[in-house]
Amino acid sequence: MTDRQILTADADWWRQAAVYQIYPRSFADASGDGLGDLRGIADRVDYLRELGIDAVWLSPFYPSALADGGYDVDDYRDVDPRLGTLEDFDAMLAALHEAGIRVIVDIVPNHTSDRHRWFREALASPKGSKERGRYVFRDGRGEKGEEPPSDWISYFGGPAWEPVGDGQWYLHLFAKEQPDLNWDEPEVNEEFLTTLRFWSDRGVDGFRVDVAQLLLKDIPEDPQQIMSKAEADAIDRTTGEHPFEERPGVHEIYATWREVFDSYDPPRTAVAEAWVSSPEQRARFARQDSLGQSFNFDLLEADFDAEQFRSIIEKNLAISEASGSSTTWVLSNHDVVRHATRYGLDPVAGTGRKGGAQWLLEGGAADAVRADAGLRRARAASMLLMALPGCTYMYQGEELGLHEVGDLDPDSRQDPTFLRNPGVDVGRDGCRVPIPWSRGGASLGFGETDAAPHLPQPEWFASSSVEAEDCDPASTLSLYRRALELRRILQADEELEWLETGAEGVLAFRRPSGWVSVTNFGAEPAPLPEAISESGAELLLSSGPETGEQTPAEVPGEVPGETTLWLRG
Known part of the structure; x- marks a missing residue:
């Protein structure tokens, strides 16, 4: 067994980890039913090891009706039978x-599914019962409660309240199949503490906490006193006075979670998905007496632009230093248009939408994407991220350079954001299409039978399959493997020194080990910064076509357009 294969008891492993997000239903299908599963993940462990990652993050694999891709959970301490069993989970974890x-x-x-035992008990119980008290039930307005308690809109579109037939309504900030829990009820937290111990006892190393900022609500029992949507929208969320966004008491809940995490050796980690309105708010989730780390989505929302990247990097490194945590870097995940496609689209003037969102709404026409430029920029941005201090997250398929599948037939789409918002939101299915493992076959190697995958794969996926890229030294897969290998060797302290480039659109920085990253965001070649060209540095890796280099090479005199170079010296 090599050193790479030995897990140590390092309590700080997460601070500069490379984490690979797996969306289980779209990763690998061992059962052949068209849906990815846990045995499929276990079967691909060699691939993940060769990639060079430190950890995987598994999106929900719990029993679910899939009203929201598994984020509508029926049972937090079990596995969806379509994905496997607890024994399959243990075997996957061990592998x-x-x-x-x-x-x-x-x-x-924030919510369970409407099939969770607690919610079934709530519907079978009367108003004012303990069972209903676990959720956010309120009387409706009108003589018989026939109108919702307020005009709030869910994040997935449509009313945020659903009637139950007796004059009461329950809150669902997402789909109606996702009733919100009442975190003022201590039993709710006790249930989740039990769940955290359940998975930690099985050997899980950490937790990603979905919409961590939303748990607490301040909603009067009298519907006449509940503020309107306009009133809620007018509140400055940094004050903590919004009825359900960013309420400061949520950290008292997470302090009890931290006690559970720290009772294990090594302590279990946690990272908050917290879409908050200020860096200071995000830092609170990253404190060591709260969850310990919080997602930084700033680069995920940025253009391929040097000024934006530098500003975001500087801001988030300062935030992480203030909180005592390390920051996280991410360009793609299961909720957004893949960054290879985003970088190949132009922002749409006057729409308030970035190019990717508008492109999806207009049908995702392939000819609108400058695919080569998008992929070239994506490779450069990904290499820059992997050179930064902090934790790098990557989403399955980005190591293959996959583009978004924008032209899915409406009948194939599953995302509730599309189903509830026709013509307004096309949804997130295009980044959740099962990844291709081989050049041919009914599902491009995703499944072991001819069963159609749960989302259709386009023909062009074949050329970006693992099989197609595996032995190609210029492929994006080869780039990621080499970059992750070098990252492991070169990483040191969580420090960064900016270098003067003398060129607009070129960013360069040095890590304490002597590792230098230079990114040219412009389309034309730019001179290599003098501080590097005169230092006798050696070229380690380029995001461009010469990525196949496996040994140090002579340093070029310039940085090609839309390219990142790694050097040492």
Whole structure:
């Protein structure tokens, strides 16, 4: 067994980890039913080990009706039978650990599914009962409660309240199949503490906490006193006075979670998905007496632009230093248009939408994407991220350079954001299409039978399959493997020194080990900064076509357009 395969008891492993997000239903299908599963993940452990990651984050694999891709959870302490069993989970976990890969699982605390035993009990119980008290039930307005308690809109579109037939309504900030829990009820937190111990006892290394900022609500019992949507929208969320966004008491809940995490050796990690309105708010989730780390989505929302990247990097490194945590870097995940496509689209003037969102709404026409430029920029941005201090997250398929599948037939789409918002939101299915493993076959190697995958794969996926890229030294897969290998060797302290480039659109920085990253965001070549060209540095890796270099090479005199170079010296 190599050192790479030995998991140590390092309590700080997460601070500069490379984490690979797996959307289980779209990763690998061992059962042949068209849906990815846990045995499929276990079967691909060698691939993950060769990629060079430190951990995987598993999106929900719990029993679910899939009203929201598994984020509508029926039972937090079991596995969806379509994805496997608890025994399959244990076998997958053991295989990943043996390969030196840690495991982070998704926890969804804001809401359950409407099939959860608690919600079924709530519907079968009267108004004012303990069972209904676990959720956010309120009387409706009108003589018989026939109108919703307020005009709030869910994040997925449509009313945020659903009637139950007796004059009461329940709150669902997402789909109606996702009733919000009442975190003022202590039993709710106790239930989740039990769940955290359940998975930690099985050997899980950490938790990703879904919409961590939303748990607490301040909603009067009298519907006449509930503020309107306009009133809520007018509130400055940084004050903590919004009825359900960013209420400061949520950290008292997470302090009890931290006690559970710290009772294990090594302590279990946690990272907050917290879409908050200020850096200071995000830093609170990253404190060591709260969840310990919080997602930084700023680069995910940025253009391929040097000024934006530098500003975001500087801001987030300062935030992480203030909180005592490390920051996280991410360009793609299961909720957004893949960054290879985003970078190949132009922002749409006057629409308030970035190019990717508008492109999806207009049908995702392939000819609108400058695919080569998008992929070239994506490779450069990904290499820059992997050179930064902090934790790098990557989404399955980005290591293959996959583009978004924008032209899915409406009948194939599953995302509730599309189903509830026709013509307004096309949804997130295009980044959740099962990834291709081989050049041919009914599902391009995703499944072991001819069963159609749960979302259709386009023909062009074949050329970006693992089989197609595996032995190609210029492929995006080869780039990621080499970059992750170098990252492991070169990483040191969580420090960064900016270097003067003398050129607009070129960013360069040095890490303490002597590792230098230079990114040219412009389309034309730019001179290599003098501080590097005169230092006798050696070229380690380029995001461009010469990525096949496996040994140090002579340093070029310039940086090609839309390219990142790694050097040492």
